[in-house]
Amino acid sequence: MFNFFRKKRSAESAKERLQLVLVHDRTDLTPAQLESLKDELITAISRYIEIDPEAVQIGLERDGRSQRLVADIPLRGVSRHRAG
């Protein structure tokens, strides 16, 4: 409740901003490149299986000093396949 009205202290902003900047510095991948990677991924996957392009999430995550590319790609019409 208090947190809702509290102005975020600057150390928190510093940490959050750095988390994002470091992930991109370490991978040398800009947000724009990540977006175009996402588009190409959707195109490639769509050739094999039907997906919902709007629901695709792709991002970089940090684990200590290593980075990973995490994609969440919901499939469309799975129930129909199952029924057929």
Add this chain to the structure above:
Amino acid sequence: MTAQVITVTSGKGGVGKTTAVANLATALAMDGRKVVCIDGDIGLRNLDVIMGLENRIVYDIVDVIEGRCKLKQAMIRDKHYPDMYLIPAAQTRDKNAVSPSDMIRICNDLRPDTDFVIIDSPAGIERGFRNSIAAADRVLVVTNPEVSAVRDADRVVGILEAEEKGTPSLILNRLNPTLVRNNDMLSAEDVLDLLGIHLIGVVPEDESVIIGSNRGAPVVTDPKSRAGQAFRNIAKRIQGNEVPFMELEQQNILWTAFQRLTGRK
């Protein structure tokens, strides 16, 4: 004796590399170790003034490399600790006067009768930095709890890993415990979490550091200085001793617990 070669670097300038080198070398000399400091910042030398040895320079590292003097002649003995020496940088030359293999050769010549060789790297990630890390057995990265310094430190850590220099240890310099307590400065835990490397020491912000630089007498020689104590602790850890971290962090942990209890955080 086979010296350990330690390079102190940072990415960003002005975070306290040279101060750290002068203080760690002096603390090691106070513990009876034989130490040689090398100023790796060709063209912008400063370790000499921080150590108070600027009036004693005759030869510098480029004179050694270009054969104008013997290595021993370029080693300036400290005024107070006879087992501590400085090899100054050349002031009127540029970084291209030195190569990584020159640094490796000089360090190898020093190894047999020295305990520690400490190299003060220039800021940046270019030639001078590459020269300074070439001979390193161990690298210490200095940073401040500040966005630009942490970002640059992360770049340097990445380069060191890519160069297979191993993961460096971190010196977090100029931490202001009051600002950390008010959540207006990144804490040691925050910086460690961001950089993902091992912490070798946290040095609190301390006016006595500037006073020490003014006098050319590193602050480790002042028994009352908090920063001096922090550098003495780091020197002990470099020698393989386990030394508990200073109270400034414990205070923060207690304060954080108190804030959680009272719902302030």
